[in-house]
Amino acid sequence: MPFQPTPAQAKAQAHAALRIGLGVGIRDDDGLWVAFAAETLSPDQLSQALDLGGAELIITHRRAETLKTAAYFGDVARLAIQSDANLRWIRGVADPATDLSTPMKGPFRSLRDGDPRAHRAAILLCKAAHLLPAAVMVRVQSAEGLSILTASEVLAQADTAHYNDIVHAALPMAVSNEGRVHVFRPDDGSAEHYAIEVGKIDPNKPILTRLHSACFTGDLLGSLKCDCGPQLRGAMAQMGAQGAGILLYLNQEGRGIGLANKMRAYFLQDQGFDTVEANHRIGFEDDERDFRIGASILNKLGVGNIKLLTNNPNKVARMEDMGITVSERVPLIVGENPVNSAYLKTKAAKSGHLL
């Protein structure tokens, strides 16, 4: 058939579909599933799925741990949905907001047979759509009118998106009169990222570089809960003072979980959980960012040797994995305050950040 979408385009369609409450077809070796995001599933879709029989609620092993149920497939758990289940139960399992007020959501029947590839794919799609990482799935004969992907297409995360430098233009800034903003657009419909050149870059020397993950609350609102705003401004000030630098502003809000999920994490932090525990209770890993994005953009800019402004040794390691030489790690210790000091200590203790 002509005009078939590429796998990247099909994935982009699937993310949009899940966000607006449409099902997505996922094919595995044994047939076809339809997957819905637990967060956007409607009562009508739930009753249709229950009528078909054998509907499952898929959650991550992190969420399963919080709910004290087994994840027999390692990274994901497949929970049988009882025929009289309602949407409140689904949302309660998927969304940690009610964990303290209704701690007992079980008993759960965690399934242990079969091939979990389609289920794993559904979770990846929910995560990429920045929804709660939980999906309702049911076997179907056909999924006419819905986008259909194969589980392997979704699981082939090895092929990251391709980033194209769509446009760049000069931008005089307070830190440097000579600035330039590039907009990089991926071919998979995910967020655009920005590269900001400060001053005149000499490609023959290691370039002072900051990979900054977007933080709406810190960068824009002056949040005291993290150190992002002072890090952003501190990095730019150093680049201005030294005459040159590159800032990658990566739209990986909330360490890759999106702003809505980050606010869910903040809600849990108000209950006393730390930044890592909060991510886990929602069902995420500590850090869901794909550091290959930053490296691909540096490659596109022709930058191969950097002095990286960061306190995160993992970032340095990931850059080197991707063939970027990090000739120096430049610490960026700014913005500690009484509100964020416990957060910074947790990052040092659990995520290896250097203080």
Ligand SMILES: Nc1nc2c(ncn2[C@@H]2O[C@H](COP(=O)(O)OP(=O)(O)OP(=O)(O)O)[C@@H](O)[C@H]2O)c(=O)[nH]1
């Ligand atoms: N999920 C989650 N994300 C957070 C939280 N606080 C800040 N963030 C996000 O964390 C990202 C910044 O990451 P950091 O861990 O501060 O720093 P880093 O990039 O790993 O390391 P540095 O280069 O040293 O700054 C931004 O995307 C923020 O939106 C939080 O409590 N939970």
Ligand SMILES: [Zn+2]
């Ligand atoms: Zn922040």
